[in-house]
Amino acid sequence: MxxxxxxxxxxxxxxxxxxxxxxxxxxDQATEKYKAAVKLAKEIEEDLKSLKNEIAVIDKDFTKE
Amino acid sequence: MEEPRFSVSEFIDVVNQTLDYAYPSTLVEGEVSEFKINQGKWVFFNLKEDDNSLSCFMPLFQLKIPLEDGMKVVVRGRPKLTKWGKFSFTAQQIMPVGEGSIKKAYEMLKKKLAAEGLFDAARKRPLPRDLTKIGVISSTGAAGYADFCKIVNARWGGLKIQTAHTQVQGMDAPAQIIRALKYFNEKSEVQLIAIIRGGGSADDLSCFNDEALAREIAASKIPVITGIGHEVDESLADLVADLRGSTPSNVAELITPDKTAILATVSQNIKSARSQFCQALIISYDTLNHYRDNLKDGLKAKLSQADTHLSEQITRLNGTILQHLNTLSSHAADAVSGARRTLLTKLNAEIEKNESAIKMVERLNPELVLKQGYSIISGKLAPGENVEITTLNQIASAEIKAIKERK
Known part of the structure; x- marks a missing residue:
């Protein structure tokens, strides 16, 4: 997956x-749903804190055709 | 040394070679005068400065900005001596300079492109959702680019940003930006192209009013966002782009969510869900309490009803029992009374009977006989036997002499 x-x-x-x-x-389902939401929120928080951007300069000279 | 001698054509060629060598590409700035287009193909004008004038020529297809007499421009070109012996400057590129000329050229081109519908709102595409790959066109040494990167990194993560380093001012900038646009469209997988440049003078930013650049942006398959200069600076590139940010920093804000805000929203959503959950529990609890109270009240009412009924029954029963008891008591009293009467009667009869017996016994008392003068003989009545004769006051002994029967 x-x-x-x-x-x-x-x-x-x-x-x-x-x-x-x-x-x-x-x-009946609220507890399960709430637990899932809290777990997901924690994952999102961790993702947001750990994710970094990759910034790269293209290896090409645009002054030339 | 012998002086060189040329034919006219040879001399013209030599002069042109010398000029090419000395001035392969030259920028000349001046004011446009006597601008005209011949046969729909050739552009002629003079560049003036005070009393000095330079004849310029260029093919019409190379003219990328609208020209008018009086406009101040910078012309890139080469000096050339024509075969008619006339000195001319063959222009390759023209850019307006000075605020007035830039504005005039801008307004004229804006009108032209607007008429073609290049700025129509219907052409604008929304920014891609779930943005992960971004192409940036900028000068990597520019402060605007640094601001852009700083803000993007502060706001969001997980992005792959490819930067095409180009000039962002001057006559060469439009061509380089166009090449970068083509590169991203043809050779990359970016979902959005951002053209960014920090603030500058009207001259610095005038490259973004280039017609070819404007058309390339309009033709881009990938949505384009611009962040050029400051809020007040408007360029044709801005107008033709799918979205305009006021500055490079603003572009960073427009294309990235703010993770701080998202964390706050996530936290708020969880709190909100928990609150809703608790509210539902409270409502259920209250409902249960309500049912319980109803049940309790119902039972209480039934019990009270039953109690009342029972009390009534007991009262009624008590009445009945009392009535029966009274009846029984009355009957018992009657019976006791009857029995008592019978008993008394019988007792009296017995007493009377006893009294008669007593009288009779009293009458049989020997003392009473002795008092009447009689005497009592005790012993065996047989001749020769001794007997005792008892009187009231004396007891005598006697011997039986004879016995005879009484008639």
Whole structure:
């Protein structure tokens, strides 16, 4: 299974937290959903703290055709 | 030494070779006058400075900016002696200089491109979602580029940024930026191209009003965002791009989410979900309490009802029992009374009977007989036997002499 991107995780968290306000909400599933949301939030936090950008200058001379 | 002797054409060629060697590419600045286009193909104008004038010529297709008499421009070209012996400057590239000329050229080109619809809002594409690969066109030594990188790194992570280092001012800048745009479109996988350059004078930024550059941006398959100069600086590149940022820093902000804000949102979402969860629990608990209270009240009411009913039954039963007891008591009293009467009657009869018996016994008392003068003989009545004769006051002994029967 491919690793989820941070945006996918954020979207998933949005979906999970929105569930608590939806008509599908039920106390039976709430604990599981809440645990999943907290786990995902922690992952997002760790991802955001650890992710670095890769900035590279292209090895090409644009002064020439 | 013999002086060289040339034919006219040879001399013209030699002069031109010398000029080419001495001035392979020269920039000349002046004011445009007597601008005209011949046969729809050739551009002629003079560059003036005070009383000095230089004839210029160029093919029309190389003219990338609108020209008008009075505009101050810088012309890149080569000096040339024509076969008619006239000195001319063959222009290859022209850029307006000075605020007034730049503005005039800008307005004229803007009008032209706007008429073609290059700035139409309908052409603007949204920024790609889930942005991970970005192409940047800038001068890597520029402060604007450093600001851009700093802000991107502060706001977000996981991006792959490829930078095409080009000039971002001067006459060569448009061509280099165009090459970089072509490179990203043809040879990269970037999802967005950012053209950035920090603040500068109108002359510094005028390269971004180049028509060819504007058209290349418009033709880019990959969405383009610009961040050129400051908020007040508007270029044709800005107008034709899919999105304009006011500065390089602003471009960084527009293309990256803010991880601090996202962390806050994530935390808020979790708090919000927890609050909703707790609220649901409280509501359920209250509902249960409500049901429990209802049940309790219902049971209490039923019990009270049953208690009342029971009390009534007991009261009724007590009444009945009391009534029965009274009846029984009355009957018992009657019976006791009857029995008592019977007993008394019987007792009286017995007493009377006993009294008669006593009287009778009293009447049989020997003392009473002795008092009446009689005597009592005790012993065996047979001749020769001794007996005792008892009177009221005396006891005598006697011997039986004879016995005879009484008739």
């Amino acid at each position: 491919p690793k989820k991107t941070i945006n996918q995780k954020i979207a998933e968290l949005d979906e999970l937290t929105n569930w608590f306000y939806s008509e599908d909400f039920s106390l």
